[in-house]
Amino acid sequence: MADSSDSVSIDMETFPLGGKEFLIKTCYGCVSVSVYGDQDKPALITYPDLALNYMSCFQGLFFCQEACSLLLHNFCIYHISPPGHELGAPTSSPDDPLLSVDDLADQIVEILNYFGLGAVMCMGVTAGAYILTLFAMKYRQRVLGLILISPVCQAPSWTEWLCNKVISKLLYYYGMCGVVKEFLLKRYFSKEARGSVQVPESDIVQACRRLLDERQSLNVWRFLEALNRRPDISEGLRKLHCRSLIFVGDSSPFHSEALHMTSKLDRRFSALVEVQACGSMVTEEQPHAMLIPMEYFLMGYSMYRPPKLSVSPRSPLSPLCISPELLSPESMGLKLKPIKTRIALEF
Numbered sequence: 001m002a003d004s005s006d007s008v009s010i011d012m013e014t015f016p017l018g019g020k021e022f023l024i025k026t027c028y029g030c031v032s033v034s035v036y037g038d039q040d041k042p043a044l045i046t047y048p049d050l051a052l053n054y055m056s057c058f059q060g061l062f063f064c065q066e067a068c069s070l071l072l073h074n075f076c077i078y079h080i081s082p083p084g085h086e087l088g089a090p091t092s093s094p095d096d097p098l099l100s101v102d103d104l105a106d107q108i109v110e111i112l113n114y115f116g117l118g119a120v121m122c123m124g125v126t127a128g129a130y131i132l133t134l135f136a137m138k139y140r141q142r143v144l145g146l147i148l149i150s151p152v153c154q155a156p157s158w159t160e161w162l163c164n165k166v167i168s169k170l171l172y173y174y175g176m177c178g179v180v181k182e183f184l185l186k187r188y189f190s191k192e193a194r195g196s197v198q199v200p201e202s203d204i205v206q207a208c209r210r211l212l213d214e215r216q217s218l219n220v221w222r223f224l225e226a227l228n229r230r231p232d233i234s235e236g237l238r239k240l241h242c243r244s245l246i247f248v249g250d251s252s253p254f255h256s257e258a259l260h261m262t263s264k265l266d267r268r269f270s271a272l273v274e275v276q277a278c279g280s281m282v283t284e285e286q287p288h289a290m291l292i293p294m295e296y297f298l299m300g301y302s303m304y305r306p307p308k309l310s311v312s313p314r315s316p317l318s319p320l321c322i323s324p325e326l327l328s329p330e331s332m333g334l335k336l337k338p339i340k341t342r343i344a345l346e347f
Contacts, residue, residue, distance in 0.1 A: 021034045022035065024114050031083060032089070033080050034079040035079075036076070038076055041074065043076055043120040044123060045077075045123070047080050047108075047127075047128030047131050048124075049280070050224060051212060056212075061283040063287075066291050067288075067291055070294060070298070082219075083099065083104075083219065083222070083223070084220075087214070091219065098222055098225055101130065101131060102134070102138075105138055105139075109135075109142065122145070122147065125280070126152060134233060137236045143242050146242060148245070149246075149280070149281070150279075151257065151258055152258075153264065155230060163183075181209060181213075188279055189280070234261070237264040238265065241266065246262055246272045247273045249279045249282055250276050254280055271293070
């Protein structure tokens with residue numbers, strides 16, 4: 001474990017059960033990590049999408065009582081924020097070298113070493129899912145499993161690259177302006193959640209819009225530049241032998257990317273959950289849809305929560321509306337099958 005002088009510890013009371021924030025010095029700069037739960041338990045690390053931190057990316061999931069109970073029953077949670085994305089982060093210096101996605105993945109190893117962690121469970125959303133997948137490919141012995149939400153694994157398409165370049169220029173010269181915020185909200189949420197002339201945007205979209213105003217635009221620009229130079233890691237996915245559980249909203253702009261990634265993973269160790277009427281951030285838009293698939297996924301690791309979850313009236317997923325494949329014996333171990341939730345929300 002690193003020397004205590006390498007970090008600053010700040011009490012945090014925002015999430016359920018409270019937590020501590022550590023600012024950890026790595027070879028690639030300082031990284032904020034917020035820790036919740038009993039550090040004697042196995043570790044679950046999270047990594048958010050572009051321009052987000054754990055508060056804006058995982059709040060819905062952890063404010064969901066059943067999910068919070070399930071995860072904190074089994075894990076101590078380590079929320080990693082991309083450099084400069086934590087609450088109150090200062091603006092990066094324009095002279096600081098740009099980090100690559102490999103640098104960001106290597107940072108995670110230093111964070112695990114600081115806390116004295118061995119193999120960990122990983123949960124990431126889109127850009128964060130890419131970073132954690134790359135980390136798992138580079139450091140296989142440090143990863144127990146992957147829970148990925150709307151992940152990407154290919155290099156940016158020409159269309160995405162060009163769009164990212166335009167947004168990057170706007171961020172650099174105009175900051176978190178209206179065009180950038182609308183681009184990001186489309187990236188995160190379904191059209192239904194974003195609303196229309198007749199229907200107001202949902203509370204979660206309004207909250208996310210306010211949180212985006214708090215981001216330092218230059219820090220977001222640096223993360224976007226790294227993502228826009230990401231390599232295609234598709235061919236290395238089949239060598240991953242940790243279990244992988246993928247969630248994707250059927251309205252996500254990364255839906256086809258998630259399907260591509262699923263096709264490249266070893267089917268003996270992976271499962272796909274498509275959530276209807278949802279964008280990329282299933283953790284915020286439909287966190288209840290993650291509950292039962294996660295519980296069955298964790299059963300493969302002999303982890304579970306005392307049995308209230310499967311009959312919870314709060315969950316839109318019940319044993320009667322889950323695809324039969326999820327409840328098959330194979331889903332209890334390594335041989336998880338692709339599945340699709342059968343829920344539809346009314347707006």
